[in-house]
Amino acid sequence: MKQLLKKYEDKAPEIVFHWNDPETEAQGWTVINSLRGGASGGGTRMRKGLDKNEVLSLAKTMEVKFTVSGPPIGGAKSGIDFDPEDPRKKGVLERWYKAVSPLLKSYYGTGGDMNVDETHEVIPITEESGVWHPQEGVFTGHFNPSEADKINRIGQLRHGVIKMLENTDYSPDVMRKYTVADMITGYGVAVAVSHYYDIYGGSIKGKKAIVQGFGNVGAAAAYYLSQMGAKVVGIIDRNGGIINEEGYSFDEVKELFLNKNGNTLVADNMLSFEEMNQKIWSLEAEIFTPCAASRLITKDQISQMIDSGLEVISCGANVPFADTEIFFGPIMEYTDERVSLIPDFISNCGMARVFAYFMERKVQMTDEAIFNDTSMTIKNAIQNTFDHNSTKTNISKTAFEIALKQLI
Numbered sequence: 001m002k003q004l005l006k007k008y009e010d011k012a013p014e015i016v017f018h019w020n021d022p023e024t025e026a027q028g029w030t031v032i033n034s035l036r037g038g039a040s041g042g043g044t045r046m047r048k049g050l051d052k053n054e055v056l057s058l059a060k061t062m063e064v065k066f067t068v069s070g071p072p073i074g075g076a077k078s079g080i081d082f083d084p085e086d087p088r089k090k091g092v093l094e095r096w097y098k099a100v101s102p103l104l105k106s107y108y109g110t111g112g113d114m115n116v117d118e119t120h121e122v123i124p125i126t127e128e129s130g131v132w133h134p135q136e137g138v139f140t141g142h143f144n145p146s147e148a149d150k151i152n153r154i155g156q157l158r159h160g161v162i163k164m165l166e167n168t169d170y171s172p173d174v175m176r177k178y179t180v181a182d183m184i185t186g187y188g189v190a191v192a193v194s195h196y197y198d199i200y201g202g203s204i205k206g207k208k209a210i211v212q213g214f215g216n217v218g219a220a221a222a223y224y225l226s227q228m229g230a231k232v233v234g235i236i237d238r239n240g241g242i243i244n245e246e247g248y249s250f251d252e253v254k255e256l257f258l259n260k261n262g263n264t265l266v267a268d269n270m271l272s273f274e275e276m277n278q279k280i281w282s283l284e285a286e287i288f289t290p291c292a293a294s295r296l297i298t299k300d301q302i303s304q305m306i307d308s309g310l311e312v313i314s315c316g317a318n319v320p321f322a323d324t325e326i327f328f329g330p331i332m333e334y335t336d337e338r339v340s341l342i343p344d345f346i347s348n349c350g351m352a353r354v355f356a357y358f359m360e361r362k363v364q365m366t367d368e369a370i371f372n373d374t375s376m377t378i379k380n381a382i383q384n385t386f387d388h389n390s391t392k393t394n395i396s397k398t399a400f401e402i403a404l405k406q407l408i
Contacts, residue, residue: 001397002328004404009326013056014074019099026082026092030100031059034074035107036407039141041066041355042077043113044096044122046084047293054294055079057326061318062352064327065345067403068381069352071359073142076108084115093125101129107141110134111161111181111351114215114293115263118181118351119162133158135355143359157358160365167367172223172257180354180370186220188350188374189289189316192342194228195379196312199386200340205229208247208285210305212236213292215263217316217348219256221289226253230287234280237265238292241276245283284308291316298322299331306338311392315344328400336396343396345403346381350374 015032029052032040042062055077063075078100082092093116097104104110104126111134112118118134126134133154139145145153163180165171170187171178194204209230211222214237222232231247235256242265248256259266271279281304288305290297290313297320302310313335323329335341353374357363364370381399389398 001401001404004408005328005400007408008404009060013059016052017100017103018052019096021082021092021095023095024082024088024092026080026096028078028080028096029055030076030078030103030108031055032074032076032108033059033063035141036063036074037072037142038144039107039109039138040074040076041109041135041138041352042075043111043351044078044080044116045113046080046082046089046093046115048081048083050079050081058294058318060326061345063407064400064403065349065352067406068346069349069377070356071138071142073138076110077113078110093121094128097125097131098129101126101131104129104131104134104137105140107137109136109138109355111355119179123158123162135359138355139359153359153361156363156365157355160358160370161354163365163367163370165367170367170371172254176258180367181351182216183220184350184354184371184374185348186217186222186291186316186350187224187371188353188378189217189221189291189314189347190224190228191375192314192347192378192382193225193230193287193289193312195375195382196314196340196342199379199382200392203229204287206231207287207311208233208283209287209289210234210236210280210283210285212288212290212296213316214256214260214265215291218289218291219260221291221314221316222253223257225287225289226250233285234276234283235265236273236276236280238273239264240270240273241265241280242267242270243276243279243283281305282308286311288313289316290320292320293317294319295322296320297331299334302331302335310339312340312342314342314347316348318344318348320344328397332396336394338393340392341396342382343399346378346385346399349378353377
């Protein structure tokens with residue numbers, strides 16, 4: 001596996017697009033690792049301090065993810081080095097998408113990612129740049145459809161991703177009009193844990209869980225984990241967090257979800273980030289879902305959780321471990337050898353799978369059909385990994401080997 005991984009990591013990306021904003025200090029990159037299958041895909045993120053290497057590693061991650069989610073295309077990613085809280089953000093995004101629109105028309109599909117909203121930013125701004133849909137390039141480059149078929153499938157995709165959830169099994173509040181895009185990634189992170197226990201033995205019910213990050217992914221993961229019967233005992237966010245060693249009830253987790261301020265946890269009696277960072281890693285818990293930024297989790301934090309009974313990690317963040325390597329660094333390897341580590345390209349593939357689902361011809365548009373499709377995709381990937389290695393360790397190593405053999 002390591003030889004395959006090194007060969008994959010060392011291969012230079014096919015296309016690197018570098019942009020400097022003429023009106024602000026912002027700069028951005030689109031990295032297309034390959035045009036496998038004639039196209040590539042990967043979301044757009046924004047954060048201050050982002051660099052090309054971060055975008056490159058995420059593009060390679062996306063390519064691995066497509067071996068699970070489909071379609072069989074190359075991996076790509078866009079990243080903008082700019083403060084997302086800056087009031088000039090909208091103008092930066094408008095100029096960025098205008099610059100990359102030729103790629104989005106031809107062979108690159110994008111979506112939302114960290115600090116860039118799919119529904120309210122990516123779709124309307126790309127439309128203003130003359131792009132029918134942010135995934136148009138995947139249709140053009142990979143599916144090569146007729147004009148009529150392209151229009152029909154883009155229409156299906158356009159409506160599906162921003163579809164308002166109507167089923168109370170999937171929406172915390174149908175009156176607040178949460179969309180598929182708002183909830184599907186966190187759902188995948190949670191359902192991966194449920195499928196893990198079903199396949200490897202045990203049950204999610206009654207298991208204690210720690211959630212890192214309370215943005216779209218972390219908040220939804222906490223909500224669905226609790227709905228499935230897990231007990232969320234701790235949530236750590238960038239501004240602090242909360243702990244209840246007995247576990248919050250489903251109604252309490254639902255209230256936390258509904259009360260969050262944008263991508264930030266809001267709760268009574270919140271502890272400071274410093275205090276949370278001292279306490280949370282030694283809480284008794286079997287489940288951990290890292291859903292914050294990439295490359296945060298240290299070996300010491302993992303060791304403390306293992307000593308406190310950790311059984312399974314379901315990654316909401318891409319590359320959550322504080323390794324410098326693109327994929328399989330020493331912290332990730334240490335973790336994979338000791339607990340069940342479901343890799344990011346399986347557990348957080350929900351949005352990529354939704355895109356692939358709606359690119360097919362005439363699919364069902366119900367909440368149940370959409371979420372069940374993501375659930376079954378994740379279940380099949382975990383089952384395939386189990387079929388190659390039935391032990392509860394080295395799950396990520398096995399999953400990477402399966403994926404890389406398809407790419408190299």
